[in-house]
Amino acid sequence: MIRTWKAALSVATLALLAACGGDDDDPAGTSTGTGGTTAYSVLLTQDFRAETGGWTGESSDYTAATAPTDVVFELRDIYRINNVENAAYKDTKAYYVSGTNRSDDLLLYVKKQVTGLVANTEYTFTVASLNLLSNAPSGCAGAGGAPGESVHVIAAASATEPKAVTTNGETRLNIDRGNQATAGAASVVLGDIANGLQCQGDRKYASKLIRGGTGVKVKTDGEGKAWVLLGIDSGFEGTTSIYLQNVTMTFVPVTTTAT
Numbered sequence: 120m121i122r123t124w125k126a127a128l129s130v131a132t133l134a135l136l137a138a139c140g141g142d143d144d145d146p147a148g149t150s151t152g153t154g155g156t157t158a159y160s161v162l163l164t165q166d167f168r169a170e171t172g173g174w175t176g177e178s179s180d181y182t183a184a185t186a187p188t189d190v191v192f193e194l195r196d197i198y199r200i201n202n203v204e205n206a207a208y209k210d211t212k213a214y215y216v217s218g219t220n221r222s223d224d225l226l227l228y229v230k231k232q233v234t235g236l237v238a239n240t241e242y243t244f245t246v247a248s249l250n251l252l253s254n255a256p257s258g259c260a261g262a263g264g265a266p267g268e269s270v271h272v273i274a275a276a277s278a279t280e281p282k283a284v285t286t287n288g289e290t291r292l293n294i295d296r297g298n299q300a301t302a303g304a305a306s307v308v309l310g311d312i313a314n315g316l317q318c319q320g321d322r323k324y325a326s327k328l329i330r331g332g333t334g335v336k337v338k339t340d341g342e343g344k345a346w347v348l349l350g351i352d353s354g355f356e357g358t359t360s361i362y363l364q365n366v367t368m369t370f371v372p373v374t375t376t377a378t
Contacts, residue, residue: 158237158372162247163347165231166365167214170194174229178218179283179292180352185222186290189358192216192229197362200252201323213252213362220353223263224299226292228273228350229363230281233370236343242370244276244347246309246331252324252362255355259318263356267313270359271299272329274368275306275348276337299352307333312351312361324362336373345370 165172176192195215197208218227236242255267263269275281277294284293297303314325339345347368353359 161370179226180224181222187218190218217360219358230348238343241373243334245334247367249329250364253312253314254322256318257313264354269354272309278340
C-alpha cells in the first residue's frame with residue numbers, strides 16, 4: 120500500500136519506487152512490523168502552492184542576546200516575485216521562510232508529523248526532490264560566509280517531535296541534526312541555497328531544484344508516526360529568505376524485522 124498526502128500514485132511512480140529498492144516480487148523493499156504487519160514504501164508529497172499542509176515553522180541555535188527578531192513563516196503570493204508579474208506563478212503561493220542570522224548559526228525549519236506508517240518499524244527517510252525559490256546568488260562573499268553556499272539545506276526525521284529547547288541560555292534543537300554542512304544522526308545535508316545567478320546587481324529570486332541522494336534511518340513510534348523536518352542552517356550573518364514550493368519524500372522500510 121502506497122500513501123500520499125495529495126493523490127494516488129501512478130504506475131510510473133510505482134516503478135520509480137521499485138527502482139529504489141527490492142526486486143519484482145518485493146517492489147518496495149518490505150519488512151515486518153509489530154504484530155506481523157507488513158510495511159511498504161510510502162511516497163509523501165506536499166505542494167505549497169495553496170496551503171502549508173500542516174507544516175509549522177520554528178527557529179533554533181542562538182542565545183537570548185543573538186535571538187532573531189524578524190523570523191517569518193507564512194504562505195505568500197509569488198505572482199509578483201522580483202516585483203515583476205510572472206504568468207507562471209499566477210494564483211500561486213509558496214511557503215516563505217525568512218530570518219536574520221545574528222548568532223552566526225541560525226537554523227530556520229518547518230516540520231510535520233507523518234502518520235499511517237507501521238508502528239515500531241525502521242524506515243529509511245529520503246527527500247527525493249525539493250523545489251524552492253532563493254534570492255542568494257552564487258559565488259558571493261558575505262559576513263561569516265557566503266549568502267548562498269554557506270546556507271545549508273537539511274532534512275531530518277525522528278519519532279520525537281523536533282523542538283527548540285533552551286538550556287543554560289542557549290536554544291538548540293532537541294534532536295541530533297548535526298550543524299551546518301555536517302549531518303547528524305537524524306539528518307542529511309541536501310545542498311545549499313545558491314541560485315546560480317551572478318553576484319552583481321539586485322538580488323533576485325530564482326528557482327532551485329534540490330535532489331536528495333542519501334537517506335537517514337528513523338524508527339516510528341508505537342502508533343506508526345514520525346516527524347519530518349526541512350531546514351536552512353546558516354553560516355551567513357545576514358538575512359536569508361526562501362520560498363518552499365513543493366517537496367517529495369519517501370519512507371522505505373529497512374528489510375529487517377522490527378522489534
